[in-house]
Amino acid sequence: MERKDNQTPQGEIARILVEFLEVAITSVVFLKGVYPNGAFERRRYMNLVVHKARHPQLYEYIHVAVNGLLAFLTKDLIDRVAVVFLDDGGLPIERFVFKLNVNQSYSSKVQQADLEFSLRSFLIKLPLSEPLTKILPPNCRWEIMAYFRALPQASTSKDAEMWIPSDAKQWQQPAVITPIKSMSSEPLRVQVYAEDPNPSAPKN
């Protein structure tokens, strides 16, 4: 099934997107300093220095979670993918949201190089953006959360079963959003922003 998907432009986009998400999520986790820097090794991706988790379990978690989205991304069932940092009590401290939109009606061939070029800007911006440069308090946990536009059928894909409904606590008040980067190209739209529960800056 995946092979078939890869032949459609959407499958191709989803594949690139998954790869990108894996790198980007690892970058977020790295940048927020949840793990010591030694837990990551420097790699090159799209001609940029990025980080890859060294610990097999950490790597596996990100890799499997994101690859589990492949089928849904192809169908544009995913609205957002969030990296959620939680405190001891399981209350989110901060969320980094990847808002995704794959154009389903796009039918011409995907220029992989163009797409990667656009995605590259995210990876450049991530390490520089203010929310990401703030280190989290110790003892926090994190998880990857995906927001589906529609609940997936259990049988859609084997990978889909890896995803479980979330029981994460939610913030009571609306979050404060700090946009980090937005990209809108023909077949794919991606936006990254940070959500914060308590406004750090007083609202005007």
Place this chain on the structure above:
Amino acid sequence: MSSKSNSASRSKRSLKSTSSNPSSSSNHSADGKRKKTDQKTLGMAWGANSRPSSRTAFRNSPFTDFGSYMAVKNQKLHEQFDAAASSSSHSGSSSGNIFYGVSIFVDGYTVPSSQELRGYMLKYGGRFENYFSRHRVTHIICSNLPDSKIKNLRAFSGGLPVVKPAWLLDSVAANKLLSWTPYQLDQLAAENCNQAKLSAFFTLQNNDAPEIANNSVDDCDNQLLIKKDEGRVSLEQTERCNREQIDHLQLKTDRVMSEEPSCSVESSCEVKGLEQSDCSPLDRKNSDLENKSSPCKASVSHCSNSPHNQNSCEASSSRICLPTNQRHSTLSDPNFVENYFKSSRLHFIGTWRNRYRKRFPSLSNGITSGVSGLYTAGSSHKTAVANEKNVVIHIDMDCFFVSVVIRNHPELQGKPVAVCHSDNPRGTAEISSANYPAREYGVRAGMFVKDAKSRCPQLVIVPYDFGAYEMVADQFYDILHNHCNKVQAVSCDEAFLDVSESEMGDHELLASIIRKEILNTTGCTASAGIAENMLMARLATKTAKPDGQFYIPTGKVDDYLYTLPVKALPGIGHVLEEKLKNKQIRTCGQLRSITKESLQKDFGMKTGEMLWNYSRGIDNRLVGVIQESKSIGAEVNWGVRFNNANDAQHFLKNLCKEVALRLQGCGVQGRAFTLKIKKKKSDAGEPVKYMGCGDCENLSHTITIPMATDDVGVLQRLATQLFGHFHIDVGDIRGVGLQVSKLEGADDSKCGNKRNSILPWVSSTSVKDKNQNQISDLPKLGESDAWRPSSGVLRQPSSGIKESSTETRAGLSSSETGTHNSSVLPPLQDLDVAVIESLPPEVVSEINEMYGGKLLGFISASKSKIIDINTHAASTKSCEDSGVAVEGTGSLSGAHLVESNMVATDKVMKWDKEEDPNYAAPATLSRRHIMPSSLSQVDSSVFRELPEELRKDIIEHLAHHEGPEYVKGAFSDVSDKQTEVEASDLSGLWIGNPPKWVKKFQISNCGLLTIFAEVYQSGSGSCLSSLLQCLMSRILTGGGADGFGNAVSWLHELFKQYIDLKITTDVEEIYVCICLLRRLTGRSEYLLQVYNAIIPHLQASMGENYGGTLCIPSL
């Protein structure tokens, strides 16, 4: 068991058993001198195995175990020996105490026998041990050792010297204790002593001055040592036996060195002193030996002075096992870097060019200019095939590095000779050059000495003689310059001569005259190739070698090349050869059958063209064109070993010094600094090559700084910073290199760095105001938006017209980038003015066209109202002066100034119509405007990410310049004709291209709205954020009181529709817009109202789409 008759056989056993003796190892902590030699090696094994058998024997003895038995036995033997010694010394008291402090252990068969040796020791105050103990024995005496012991010498000897019995005999004969070093066992000595060391070169350079001082230090050390030795040993002997023991340390082949991680600079200084004092009276060979010993000595004595170091030393010695001597590494020699380069051949070659230039400065310059003058016609279309008249001679000395050394050794003529650092037949030093007899044996440069020796056993190895090389190279070039005024130096022993203009018709004769003169003057032979271009001349030399010359006439080029293997062409290496081979191309003839296009497709544009040309003997290079070096650096990948971060820092410091010296030597400064590190691969063992780098990973980090430098301090800071990026264990580092690129001449950087530097940018705010009042004749320079960086001009009004024009252009270009930083062209300010100046006028005008339109557009939009005609004239004139032709739009700077000036004048006229004549003078306005305009150069998103303090600073500066009255400074009387545009028709403002609002705003009478439209039309791009960004640099004027409500509602609508348009796709854009708008609120009442009105709408739609509110940072 008290017999001594079978001591030889027993001693072997005891050698092992005593090392397991618990009492002996407990001694050791008191014994600071040999603290690290104590190792539990084979002893335990022997004890464990032999115990069962011995147990039966001692079952009924009074001893509880074997160990206590041995202790008692040893004690008894000592007593016996002491008794015998006292009796013998009584009998012959004149014999003295030659061997005082020496305690020998005889291993195996010796001549004289162990008993005789014991007698000597008795007689001359030494001690004799029947059983080996590391703590009592000082020397092991033997004539021969089995292979197994040689291989595992450390385990066998415990690090003590292994000496031939002749040492004792000779010492007795001389009636004093001789140094044991010449007597050490041949099998071991061969391993260590043959190689000429770097230190041998070093010591020759040292002057004698510090010797005395260091000697006294030395003495102090020895005195300290005596205390440690419990006062048993005399001062002189301490030194001696200390040295022996220490010398012995280095004997061990699998030496555990790095015993002294704390080997500080002080102790290294001692090394120097010792070296000097030791070797000065000795001949060179001896000095080699002595040198080798001294570093070890120093380090050990240092330890002995501080026994508290012991534990840490031991710990590290067990961890770091380096089979090599540390004295040639970065560890032992504080001046390693300097010394390394002093004795590096590659360094000699690399730095030779500088010396050459200094020697022939006028010549090398003259040639270049002469050639360019001569060939202007030809070079303008480079495809022209080389002129028939051209004749190039390529002269190359025959195996330069060898022949220079052996020219004074007639006995070596005709024998195979190679040049190398080291003459150790088993060594891993690399041959750097071999003469022709040696090449016949297959000896090649880059070969290990041992391999070369195995191919050619009679090979003679000679060391470098850099002084002679320098001399010969200078003579060589003197001769060449005598005969020809167009000489291109390739290397110290190789050059091209362009003899086309030579009055001597016969070029072959000329070549032979030159060759003969070289032979007569230098005593070395040279070969020459003569042909129509550099390529063919060089190939001809290959045929001519050795000691010959070869002429390829133009007609024979094709034939010559036809059979020539492609490998022979310069620029074709292994990789390219392999690729060609895969295409069944082996000769140039075969290569010729391939079209240029397909070559370029397969090998790239440049390489393809090169192949195509070379295979046809085409070479358009001109003799005398010297390529400027693109980077300058220094790299050390031999002998680099660090114990700790301090070692590494020290090394880096010295490397930086070296690089700084090279930069200064070349008269350049660099902006990009690359630190390269060779890191030992985790699975790599010690390299085959002695102290080499082995199998390494190459890591590098680069840093680019805005201001070129050659300052040692800056270099060191950068190097340290770069080094910090690596996060690697310093112990794994096998090589370090620092390279400086993006070079600028030290002179041009002096004027250039002002515009690259942030210093004037930051500091000019306050200075600016003052200066502007003071320098009344230049105020207009400051009025344009982008002039801030050019404050250098203001501060240095006397600095001359040329500089001011430079700055003018810099200013223009930075203002240009404000709008066009998204364009593909590099920002104008990145262009080097000096480069542009030297470009041909056509190219300049072409670049001008590329930038021109946009620049014009920008300038028309920019605020500059008047450019002082005088300044303009001056700078235009100065452009002419500085060599750029101003022809129409030809000159970048001139043209742009003209354009901007015209536009500005237009604008002034336009504004004049609208302005109230009583309104403030434009100059005042513009001065106020300076600060915000420069801020507009800052990308808002970048700005946001700046550190808090920096941001605050900038904002403060901004506030400083923004008087509140200015904000309210709206034109009082824009014409009152209120165009009543229907407010109803405000839908779909963003539809169309250009969007509907542009037209609407344009025709409105509200000043603010027209500005919006104007900015849009001037090419701000379609997104609102870049438009707002442009607005940052504009004076915002509001509409009249009547237009107030209109403007606000229109703008509100504009923003609202934009938000609706972008909310789902590009929240970042909205964020940037809001931030910019917020910043603009300080400058216009209208925009404040718009901002306040738009926020609720924005947050509502954010909540709708994202379930949150947009974070708006405080300013």
